[in-house]
Amino acid sequence: MAVIVTVFVAVGLSALASGARPATTAAPTTTPTTSAVSGAGFGPRLAGEPAVGVNVHATWSTMTPSALDSIYAQLAAAGVTWVRIDMGWASFEYAPQQLTASYVQIADDAVNAARAHGLTVLADLWSTPGWANNNQATNVAPTNPADYAWIANWAAGHFAGRVAAWEIWNEEDTATFWNPPDPAAYTALVRAAYPAIKSADPAATVVLGDTSYNDTAYLAALYADGIHGSLDALATHPYEGVADDPPATADDGTQWTLTHVAAVHALMAQNGDANLPIWFTELGWAEHTNPPGTANGQLGVSPTQQGDYLIQTLRWVAQNAPYVTHTFWYEATNETNTDIQNANYGLLTTNLTPKPDYTILQQYLKPG
Numbered sequence: 001m002a003v004i005v006t007v008f009v010a011v012g013l014s015a016l017a018s019g020a021r022p023a024t025t026a027a028p029t030t031t032p033t034t035s036a037v038s039g040a041g042f043g044p045r046l047a048g049e050p051a052v053g054v055n056v057h058a059t060w061s062t063m064t065p066s067a068l069d070s071i072y073a074q075l076a077a078a079g080v081t082w083v084r085i086d087m088g089w090a091s092f093e094y095a096p097q098q099l100t101a102s103y104v105q106i107a108d109d110a111v112n113a114a115r116a117h118g119l120t121v122l123a124d125l126w127s128t129p130g131w132a133n134n135n136q137a138t139n140v141a142p143t144n145p146a147d148y149a150w151i152a153n154w155a156a157g158h159f160a161g162r163v164a165a166w167e168i169w170n171e172e173d174t175a176t177f178w179n180p181p182d183p184a185a186y187t188a189l190v191r192a193a194y195p196a197i198k199s200a201d202p203a204a205t206v207v208l209g210d211t212s213y214n215d216t217a218y219l220a221a222l223y224a225d226g227i228h229g230s231l232d233a234l235a236t237h238p239y240e241g242v243a244d245d246p247p248a249t250a251d252d253g254t255q256w257t258l259t260h261v262a263a264v265h266a267l268m269a270q271n272g273d274a275n276l277p278i279w280f281t282e283l284g285w286a287e288h289t290n291p292p293g294t295a296n297g298q299l300g301v302s303p304t305q306q307g308d309y310l311i312q313t314l315r316w317v318a319q320n321a322p323y324v325t326h327t328f329w330y331e332a333t334n335e336t337n338t339d340i341q342n343a344n345y346g347l348l349t350t351n352l353t354p355k356p357d358y359t360i361l362q363q364y365l366k367p368g
Contacts, residue, residue, distance in 0.1 A: 042311050042364055046318040052365065053082030053122065053328035054347065055282060058110035059091070059103075068110065070352050071332050072117040078347070078358060079365025083114050084122045084281055084328045086170070089151050090129040090138050097150060104158075111162050122207070122281065122328070124167040125155060126177065139179045145192035152193040157200035167235060167281060168193050169209035173218040183221035187230075190222075194230040210235035210281045214260040216267055223271040233325075234273070236264060237282040243341070244285065244299035247313040258283065258313065265323050277325040284330040285309050286344040287357065298341045307360025314364075329361075 054075050058068055075083065091103040114121050132142040142148050156166060172178040172186045190208065197206050208231040211218050215236070240249060241256025251259040261278060268274060288300035301309065310329055317324045334346035334355075347358040354362075 042315065044367075045364070046315055048318040048322050049314045050280070050317050050324050051082055051326045052080050052314065052361075053084055053120075053281075053326060054080050055084045055086075055328055055331040056110075056114075057331070058083070058085045058114070059087055059106050063110075065109065065113075067352060068113055069117075071348065072114055072119060074348060074352070074354065074358070075332065076117040076119060077366075078362040080119065080361075082120045082122060082326065082328065083332075084124060084167070085110055085114070086124045086126070087155070088127040088138075089125060089132075089148065090127040092155070093129055093151050095131055096147070099154075107159075111159060115162060121159075121163045122165040122167060122279075122326075123155070123159065123163045124170050124209075124281070125152060126169040126209075137179065139175070139177050141178060141182065141185050141189070145185075145189045148189055149192040149196040153196035153200045156197040156204055160201040160204070163204065165205035165207055165233070166197050167207040167209055171212040171237065172209050173211045173215045181218070183218060184225045187222050187225035187227050190227060191230045205232045206230075207232065207279055207281070208234045210237050210279075211255075212237055212239075213241065213255040214238050214257070214264050215255045216260070216263050217255070219264060219267055223267070228271050228273060231273075231276065233277045233279050234264070234268060235279045235281040236261065237330075238280055239283060240285075242296045242299065244290070244301050244305075247309055248316050258316075259320075261321055261324060265321070278321075278323055279326040279328070280313075280324060281326070281328045282330040283313065283327060284345045286341045287355070288340050288344045298339075300341065300344065303356040304360070306355075307357030310357060310361055311364050 056071060057063060072083070087107055092099055094100050111121050127138040128140055128142050130136070132144070132147045133140045134143065152166065168190050169186070170177050173181050175181060178186065186209070194206050197204055208227065213236065238258040238261055240247070240258060241254070245257070247258045249257050249259060251257050251262065254260065264278060268276060285301045285306050287303050287306040290299050313327060317327065329347065331345050333348045333352065334350045335343045336350055346355060347361065348354060
């Protein structure tokens with residue numbers, strides 16, 4: 001059976017393109033303002049900054065071994081220590097408990113290459129095979145959570161000692177990745193998968209699948225449905241709803257700011273999880289100019305701002321949210337065949353040459 005790889009949309013960002021967010025306004029300028037600070041100009045790193053990771057679409061059919069090796073080498077050279085790799089259940093398991101050997105090899109190669117460059121791996125496992133949901137789309141939940149638990153158990157065992165953490169699904173609060181969103185069904189999936197992963201690899205960190213933005217309403221529903229006790233860390237994707245806002249933009253009480261993570265942590269504390277960490281498994285700003293009338297969610301920043309906002313995030317977390325222990329920039333490279341926003345989040349160009357945000361990050365993490 002053919003390996004299903006190209007079914008995946010860019011993890012996280014396609015949801016941003018269509019999701020609800022603050023009202024559209026005209027962009028104030030045609031070119032984003034350039035920041036005066038970059039890289040080493042921030043000064044030494046602060047105590048308590050989170051681990052720095054990057055999203056890499058290492059298993060996509062468009063990725064070549066040589067390109068992947070170059071990406072990993074450049075990330076390691078910049079001081080990045082983690083990578084987040086998306087893995088497809090639909091690609092792994094073409095029939096009940098029957099594995100696609102070629103895709104297993106692709107995933108093995110992606111993980112082994114990361115480790116060869118000294119990078120620690122977070123794997124995001126999602127995408128339902130047709131046999132598990134009555135031949136519906138890959139973003140429709142499985143009929144039986146035990147089917148997902150089987151692949152989670154197999155994957156945790158197969159990659160034990162090589163994959164340090166497993167993330168259960170991706171942006172399950174959006175119809176793009178879980179159609180329709182259903183907190184009770186997702187809770188059932190997690191409660192089945194958590195012991196399955198732990199039995200295969202007790203050392204693995206199980207990360208509650210990330211919400212799009214800091215979606216406290218959805219997370220509250222998960223706790224009401226009994227998610228407590230089935231996670232080692234909780235993940236969000238704290239993109240700014242007004243997409244060119246800086247990371248320290250004040251929380252307005254909604255999910256649309258990075259700083260709303262304080263409300264996520266408060267919710268966790270109310271439900272007995274105050275001591276569990278929060279991971280930002282995607283965050284980023286897209287670098288591009290803004291034609292008049294650009295929607296808030298599509299606003300770009302300047303090349304320098306893109307890197308500066310990443311550094312500002314690390315420093316803001318250290319000073320204000322020490323419970324956030326891991327951050328994963330979206331993403332390693334720019335993309336093609338997509339809209340201007342989703343195409344320009346990368347640290348590297350599509351030709352794998354460093355962009356200013358890469359240089360700024362490297363200057364900060366490895367000064368001198």
